[in-house]
Amino acid sequence: xxxxxxxxxxxxAVGYMLKRAATALRTAxxxxxxxxxxTVPQYSCLEVLSQQAGLSNAELARAVFVTRQSMNxxxxxxxxxxxxxxxxxxxxxxxxxxQLTSAGRKQLRAASAAVRAVEQRMLAPFSAPQQDRLLNDxxxxxxxxx
Numbered sequence: 001x002x003x004x005x006x007x008x009x010x011x012x013a014v015g016y017m018l019k020r021a022a023t024a025l026r027t028a029x030x031x032x033x034x035x036x037x038x039t040v041p042q043y044s045c046l047e048v049l050s051q052q053a054g055l056s057n058a059e060l061a062r063a064v065f066v067t068r069q070s071m072n073x074x075x076x077x078x079x080x081x082x083x084x085x086x087x088x089x090x091x092x093x094x095x096x097x098x099q100l101t102s103a104g105r106k107q108l109r110a111a112s113a114a115v116r117a118v119e120q121r122m123l124a125p126f127s128a129p130q131q132d133r134l135l136n137d138x139x140x141x142x143x144x145x146x
Contacts (some may be wrong), residue, residue, distance in 0.1 A: 027116045029115055032117065037081075038107070039074075044064040045060055047111075049100050054099060060075070
């Protein structure tokens with residue numbers, strides 16, 4: 001492999017550093033959500049449902065970045081705890097649209113505050129314009145690969 005084909009030092013490789021940042025964020029979110037007895041996928045599911053009620057299992061799985069099979073487990077756990085409801089039978093097709101319960105909304109408020117605190121800690125080194133720039137740069141990276 002020639003020098004031009006190598007990634008180079010990992011601390012200078014953008015993809016590697018993005019993965020490290022994502023892993024650090026996930027670890028901090030796990031820690032913040034643990035006292036609420038929520039996992040990151042469960043929190044993400046509640047957050048997505050609060051903004052887009054009635055999504056199917058497949059739609060939720062895509063939005064939360066898990067497989068459909070994993071989403072089934074997430075939804076079952078949330079339903080067993082009374083945080084979401086799902087109909088016993090599909091109103092049409094096979095999709096069982098999920099909705100937050102009042103207990104789910106209450107749990108989400110606490111979880112959102114915990115996650116916001118993590119994000120604020122992560123972004124503390126940046127000024128408001130730098131935070132906007134970071135967000136825009138990340139969106140540009142995503143769009144370049146889509």
